[in-house]
Amino acid sequence: MFFTYLRRELRRRRKAALVVASGLALGIALVIVVNSVSSGMGKAQDKVLESLYGLGTDMTVTKAAAAEGSQQERPRFEFDAQDNDSEEEQSSDRVMVQGFQTLASSTVDKVGAQDGVSDAVGGLSLQVIKVSGQFRRGEFQQEGDGGQQGLPGGGMQSPEGRVEGGGAEFDVNNYSVYGTDVTEPALGPLTSSKITSGRTFKSSETNAKVVVADASYAKEKELKVGSTVTVKGTKFEVIGIATPESGDAAANLYVPLKQAQTLSDSKNKVTTIYVKATDSQRIDAVKSAIQKNISGTTVTTSADLADTVSGSLSTASDLASSVGKWLSIAVLVAAFLVAGLLTSSAVSRRVREFGTLKALGWKSGRVTRQVVGEAVVNGLVGGVLGIAVGLAGAYAVTAISPTLEAQLGSTGGGFGGGPGGGGMGGPAAQQASSALEVALTAPVSATTITLAVGLAVAGGLIAGAFGGWRASRLRPADALRRVE
Amino acid sequence: MYELRNVTKLYTRGKETVHALDGVDLTIADGDRLVIQGPTGGGKSTLLQMLGGLDRPTSGEVVLDGTDLAKLSEAKLTGVRSENIGFVFQSFNLIPTLTAQENVETALVPLGVKVKDRRERAAEALRSVGLGERLTHLPSEMSGGQQQRVAIARALVKQPKVLLADEPTGNLDESMRDEIMDVLERMWKEFGLTFIMVTHDSSIAKKAPRLATIRKGKISVKENAGS
Numbered sequence: 009m010f011f012t013y014l015r016r017e018l019r020r021r022r023k024a025a026l027v028v029a030s031g032l033a034l035g036i037a038l039v040i041v042v043n044s045v046s047s048g049m050g051k052a053q054d055k056v057l058e059s060l061y062g063l064g065t066d067m068t069v070t071k072a073a074a075a076e077g078s079q080q081e082r083p084r085f086e087f088d089a090q091d092n093d094s095e096e097e098q099s100s101d102r103v104m105v106q107g108f109q110t111l112a113s114s115t116v117d118k119v120g121a122q123d124g125v126s127d128a129v130g131g132l133s134l135q136v137i138k139v140s141g142q143f144r145r146g147e148f149q150q151e152g153d154g155g156q157q158g159l160p161g162g163g164m165q166s167p168e169g170r171v172e173g174g175g176a177e178f179d180v181n182n183y184s185v186y187g188t189d190v191t192e193p194a195l196g197p198l199t200s201s202k203i204t205s206g207r208t209f210k211s212s213e214t215n216a217k218v219v220v221a222d223a224s225y226a227k228e229k230e231l232k233v234g235s236t237v238t239v240k241g242t243k244f245e246v247i248g249i250a251t252p253e254s255g256d257a258a259a260n261l262y263v264p265l266k267q268a269q270t271l272s273d274s275k276n277k278v279t280t281i282y283v284k285a286t287d288s289q290r291i292d293a294v295k296s297a298i299q300k301n302i303s304g305t306t307v308t309t310s311a312d313l314a315d316t317v318s319g320s321l322s323t324a325s326d327l328a329s330s331v332g333k334w335l336s337i338a339v340l341v342a343a344f345l346v347a348g349l350l351t352s353s354a355v356s357r358r359v360r361e362f363g364t365l366k367a368l369g370w371k372s373g374r375v376t377r378q379v380v381g382e383a384v385v386n387g388l389v390g391g392v393l394g395i396a397v398g399l400a401g402a403y404a405v406t407a408i409s410p411t412l413e414a415q416l417g418s419t420g421g422g423f424g425g426g427p428g429g430g431g432m433g434g435p436a437a438q439q440a441s442s443a444l445e446v447a448l449t450a451p452v453s454a455t456t457i458t459l460a461v462g463l464a465v466a467g468g469l470i471a472g473a474f475g476g477w478r479a480s481r482l483r484p485a486d487a488l489r490r491v492e
Numbered sequence: 493m494y495e496l497r498n499v500t501k502l503y504t505r506g507k508e509t510v511h512a513l514d515g516v517d518l519t520i521a522d523g524d525r526l527v528i529q530g531p532t533g534g535g536k537s538t539l540l541q542m543l544g545g546l547d548r549p550t551s552g553e554v555v556l557d558g559t560d561l562a563k564l565s566e567a568k569l570t571g572v573r574s575e576n577i578g579f580v581f582q583s584f585n586l587i588p589t590l591t592a593q594e595n596v597e598t599a600l601v602p603l604g605v606k607v608k609d610r611r612e613r614a615a616e617a618l619r620s621v622g623l624g625e626r627l628t629h630l631p632s633e634m635s636g637g638q639q640q641r642v643a644i645a646r647a648l649v650k651q652p653k654v655l656l657a658d659e660p661t662g663n664l665d666e667s668m669r670d671e672i673m674d675v676l677e678r679m680w681k682e683f684g685l686t687f688i689m690v691t692h693d694s695s696i697a698k699k700a701p702r703l704a705t706i707r708k709g710k711i712s713v714k715e716n717a718g719s
Contacts, residue, residue, distance in 0.1 A: 009594070009601050016589035364585040367546055368646070369574020369602035371567065485547035488581070 014381050021354060025386050028350050031343035032390025032467045033397060036460045038339050040398025042332035043459070044450035045405060052446040056414045064195055066291050067309040069119055069281040069298060071109040099140035103240050103271045106135040106184065110277035118302055119281050124294040126286040129195040130278030132187035132268040133259065136239060139178050146174025183225065185239060186259035187268020190214055195282045197258030198250065206233035206248030215266040219244040222257035237261065240271050344467050348474035351383050355475040359482065366484040376480045380472030387468020395460050405450035412448050494520040494543060499552035501538050512538040513549065514709035525680055525687045527700035535706045536690045537658055543688060544577050544656045545569045574602040578647030580657040584639040586631040592618055593627040596646045603650060617645035621675055637668035641675060648679055657689040
């Protein structure tokens with residue numbers, strides 16, 4: 009009888025049932041879309057952070073920025089002028105530690121020994137500036153009697169004339185080199201790239217003259233596996249080409265850490281320590297412990313880095329988490345309220361019906377169950393509709409894949425890898441000033457669907473509670489008297 | 493057997509207190525057929541509601557087979573209604589979405605009768621009021637007389653001790669009225685019910701063996717020797 013009665017009543021009041029179900033469906037669909045878009049935003053941010061940190065890194069440790077006035081010396085290049093007919097190219101390169109003050113390699117072990125640290129790996133970020141070209145002497149042309157070669161001498165009477173020819177023509181090549189700990193391939197910036205040609209470092213190649221080149225840089229410089237790259241006079245063999253999974257690469261070239269230290273005269277020094285925590289819930293505690301126990305360090309977690317993300321990704325993320333969330337809540341509350349009021353009003357219209365059933369001996373509980381049952385089925389119909397619309401919405405977002413831009417480090421000013429720049433760690437600093445484009449997806453998780461079903465049932469129960477409360481309070485005599 | 497002792501029911505309308513029943517004493521033996529008459533607002537329906545356990549008196553006792561209905565809990569009163577009392581209303585009060593058979597079944601639901609048994613008994617009750625061919629019809633597909641016969645079948649399907657009818661022919665034309673009265677009279681005789689009916693119809697009242705008249709909450713009963 010329960011189901012027969014329920015089915016017939018819903019069919020009889022299908023317009024009202026559709027209004028209630030549609031309201032709930034709208035709210036539930038919004039919750040699904042907002043939830044899935046938020047999840048997509050989270051994934052997009054993770055992707056951005058991964059491109060900076062590499063997979064598995066929970067935080068980086070760097071040395072705090074140097075005080076003003078203690079900036080590194082500017083690189084100097086000295087070239088002698090050559091004869092005018094000389095075709096010989098002159099070249100000079102300078103390798104500098106990039107961005108931060110260096111930390112002693114022993115700090116890596118200290119960090120690794122902190123409570124809650126699963127693994128710690130050091131890296132050295134270098135900037136190479138190579139200047140190459142020709143510098144020729146000019147020739148003095150004397151006017152009048154055929155001229156006298158050479159520069160104007162002292163003591164002699166200065167002949168009249170002018171210097172012709174000579175001059176300098178130089179190319180400046182600026183690229184980054186990252187010294188990576190080849191014994192710990194699972195941590196560090198190279199993990200954000202995929203080896204698309206050749207191989208990565210072997211753990212035995214701690215001081216080998218081998219290099220992994222970033223795909224874009226390799227293309228620009230026409231490097232292939234087996235090619236040779238010369239850095240500050242040292243020849244390195246290209247063993248692999250790495251393509252970043254997203255965003256830009258952390259460096260143009262990756263070399264074993266010891267080689268990087270030798271190139272930059274930074275023996276036993278690192279710029280960045282990549283840290284993996286034992287438990288993602290303990291990241292803040294680990295950060296505090298490192299800052300407390302190892303003075304003068306700056307610890308940057310993924311969350312800190314995420315705070316510096318701006319641009320359309322950040323704006324959309326803020327919109328999804330604030331406007332989207334509150335809009336969903338507002339629509340849901342409105343839908344619940346409307347469902348409740350419509351159910352209550354339906355009970356008012358059925359006073360005689362319920363009064364009669366109570367006169368026949370139906371207990372209040374049975375009448376209430378009938379009302380609640382109808383409301384819950386209404387809610388479930390709304391839930392199914394809402395899930396369908398929500399899934400379609402999420403699918404549409406994923407299909408369109410709007411591109412969001414993540415601007416990193418625009419808030420601080422401490423980014424951008426120049427000497428003295430502080431704040432973020434190593435390659436992150438280089439990346440910080442760049443904008444990354446990430447395609448937005450809207451993945452719908454089982455949790456979101458469970459939440460939607462829960463909301464549908466809750467909506468039905470709330471609506472049923474409104475109506476059921478009225479029905480339960482109905483006294484048969486009053487109900488019958490009111491309509492006689 | 494009903495025994496009403498000094499039953500009073502007061503209603504408040506704004507600042508005014510209305511005596512719907514004013515010290516009513518009444519005894520109705522098992523198997524009696526009592527017709528209640530009186531002007532509109534005189535207290536007829538209120539008395540019927542007291543007898544049916546749909547309402548409680550302000551003071552006094554409404555005793556059915558030794559139990560004072562006024563003192564029963566809501567749950568027990570509901571139990572008495574579901575087992576012992578059948579109702580027939582002027583407006584039929586059928587559930588519009590349920591078929592004739594399902595409407596009759598609603599009276600058996602609170603008694604916990606199994607579905608199959610419930611269907612059989614409902615069909616049998618409808619056949620006994622001449623609606624064997626209308627089991628699957630909705631109320632909207634039936635005439636007023638047919639709807640009232642469904643209501644009678646619903647009241648009687650549980651074989652109650654008491655049948656209370658509140659102007660059962662009030663919404664019917666003359667031919668329908670006679671048809672319904674014939675059914676009710678036949679059922680009363682067949683089942684040995686205590687049958688109490690409120691009516692405005694004098695022609696029906698004349699035929700009743702006992703006639704109670706209520707005016708301003710006061711009752712007077714007379715035996716009708718001619719019936």
